[in-house]
Amino acid sequence: MGNWIPNMWERSYDHDGFNDRTAGREAAKDNRAAMVDYHLDSIAEHAKAAGAARGEGDHSMAWIHDQGVEAHKKGLQAQYHNIPSKGETSRKATEISAKYLPGHLQKYNELIGN
Amino acid sequence: MSLPNSNSILSILRGKETPLSTTVKYHVNMVAKHAEESGRATDAGVAAQHVTAMQAHKEAARAGMHQEKGFKELSNNAIGQSDALLGPRHMGNSNHKSYSWPYNDTQRQTTDAGIWHSGGPGKISGASHQWGSRYANEKSANLAEYLTPAAIVVTPFLHDWVKNHKQKGQQSTPATNVPSPGNSSPGNAIPGGSGGVAQSTPAREHSDIIIEANIPHLLNTAYQLIWPEGPKTMASDAADIVRVTSDPVKRQQVIDNAKLIPGYLQGRTREIGQGIGNFCKRCLNAISPADSAAMGGHCRGCYSKNNNVAAV
Numbered sequence: 034m035g036n037w038i039p040n041m042w043e044r045s046y047d048h049d050g051f052n053d054r055t056a057g058r059e060a061a062k063d064n065r066a067a068m069v070d071y072h073l074d075s076i077a078e079h080a081k082a083a084g085a086a087r088g089e090g091d092h093s094m095a096w097i098h099d100q101g102v103e104a105h106k107k108g109l110q111a112q113y114h115n116i117p118s119k120g121e122t123s124r125k126a127t128e129i130s131a132k133y134l135p136g137h138l139q140k141y142n143e144l145i146g147n
Numbered sequence: 148m149s150l151p152n153s154n155s156i157l158s159i160l161r162g163k164e165t166p167l168s169t170t171v172k173y174h175v176n177m178v179a180k181h182a183e184e185s186g187r188a189t190d191a192g193v194a195a196q197h198v199t200a201m202q203a204h205k206e207a208a209r210a211g212m213h214q215e216k217g218f219k220e221l222s223n224n225a226i227g228q229s230d231a232l233l234g235p236r237h238m239g240n241s242n243h244k245s246y247s248w249p250y251n252d253t254q255r256q257t258t259d260a261g262i263w264h265s266g267g268p269g270k271i272s273g274a275s276h277q278w279g280s281r282y283a284n285e286k287s288a289n290l291a292e293y294l295t296p297a298a299i300v301v302t303p304f305l306h307d308w309v310k311n312h313k314q315k316g317q318q319s320t321p322a323t324n325v326p327s328p329g330n331s332s333p334g335n336a337i338p339g340g341s342g343g344v345a346q347s348t349p350a351r352e353h354s355d356i357i358i359e360a361n362i363p364h365l366l367n368t369a370y371q372l373i374w375p376e377g378p379k380t381m382a383s384d385a386a387d388i389v390r391v392t393s394d395p396v397k398r399q400q401v402i403d404n405a406k407l408i409p410g411y412l413q414g415r416t417r418e419i420g421q422g423i424g425n426f427c428k429r430c431l432n433a434i435s436p437a438d439s440a441a442m443g444g445h446c447r448g449c450y451s452k453n454n455n456v457a458a459v
Contacts, residue, residue, distance in 0.1 A: 069212055073178065077201055080179035084186025102179050109175065113212055 065112055067144055068123060072109035075130055075137065076102050082134065094133075101129045120145075170222060174208035177201075177229055184232075200228040 079101035086095035104126035111122040123141070130137035178201050185197035203225035210218040 066213060070209065073175065073205055073208060076175060077178050077182040077205065080182035081186035084183035084188075086186075087183075088187040088189065106175065106179075 064144070065115065068112040068119075069109060071140065071144055072105045072112060072123070072126065075105040075126065075134075076109065078134055079105065079130065097129075097133060101126070101133065104129050171208055171211035174204045174211060174222065174225060177204040177225065178208060181229070181232070196232055200225065200232055203228050 079098045083095045083098035083102065086092070086098060108119075108123040108126040111119040116122075127137055127141040131141075181197045181201035181204060185194045185201060188194035188197060203221070207218065207221040207225040209215070210221045
């Protein structure tokens with residue numbers, strides 16, 4: 034069959050042989066699923082915070098949390114699409130969250146294995 | 148040699164696994180919507196109801212993304228809860244295809260300055276793409292020709308920028324100065340003109356700049372006005388220096404002020420006050436009647452109903 038498997042396949046997983054790669058694929062899928070959940074939860078957290086801020090009339094903070102929502106939507110989509118820059122997109126979203134929602138950085142680091 | 152999981156490979160190749168379906172997007176947006184409503188609710192019971200609905204949409208979104216069985220039931224359950232809380236014509240139920248999303252699946256776009264643009268609903272006259280793709284390196288005089296009316300709304304806040312620096316004793320130009328369309332250098336593009344800001348200091352170093360804008364994507368325009376050469380990444384700086392007003396009275400003042408800047412609006416009276424389109428009074432999002440109808444009478448930007456839409 035040769036190397037007909039496309040780059041899209043190769044770039045996501047390790048290159049240590051077919052079986053290992055299959056195992057790597059499962060791990061990668063699990064990790065992606067965890068990241069998807071992380072972004073989904075973060076969207077909810079930021080949206081809730083935005084709503085609370087609006088309720089208190091703090092529209093500046095509400096806007097910031099809106100940005101968090103949008104950033105995590107991008108992160109979610111990037112993770113789900115498995116696009117090459119998904120890590121960077123997730124990290125950027127986390128940067129916003131870490132600044133305004135305590136605990137996010139730790140959560141993210143645990144997810145990526147740091 | 149046979150390849151295990153070849154069906155999976157083919158699914159990926161055919162694009163069956165990668166797109167985030169419209170329905171999933173809808174559920175994700177409804178997670179945000181209900182979460183926001185729960186945070187905003189003053190009544191604990193209402194808040195709890197929104198939290199429950201949010202969880203339902205979250206489960207539906209997860210099931211949709213992970214392609215789990217039972218997605219349809221979870222989806223219907225979540226929609227039912229939203230109907231109960233937001234009314235039978237809540238946007239997802241009536242037309243969730245038009246729900247907003249950061250960017251379209253096939254239209255991820257980045258400007259020359261590395262700024263993300265939505266490419267989706269809610270953009271104003273395609274301006275954000277123009278900024279990025281065609282005019283990113285143009286000087287302010289040229290950029291001004293392509294300002295959208297909504298972008299003009301941002302400009303009065305550049306006066307705040309001047310005021311801030313005036314208070315700090317960094318310059319002495321009256322705050323009423325407006326940028327001249329004839330000025331083309333980056334320094335002169337900043338309100339205050341040639342007598343204003345110390346031009347040897349890059350404007351982006353002033354982290355205490357306050358821009359008040361109502362719609363996030365207008366900030367791109369504001370940034371381009373202040374930094375014609377463009378900061379490389381907007382998002383990383385924006386949260387620190389941007390303040391947003393949602394006060395409708397203040398917004399109206401902003402619009403009125405924008406109309407009162409003769410130099411800046413020169414050549415654009417056709418756009419302001421003569422019906423170039425509708426804007427939501429609440430968030431200033433550009434909105435067309437068709438757009439409003441597609442959203443069940445709601446604004447895409449803030450979900451307010453179309454009785455808040457004002458023609459400008």
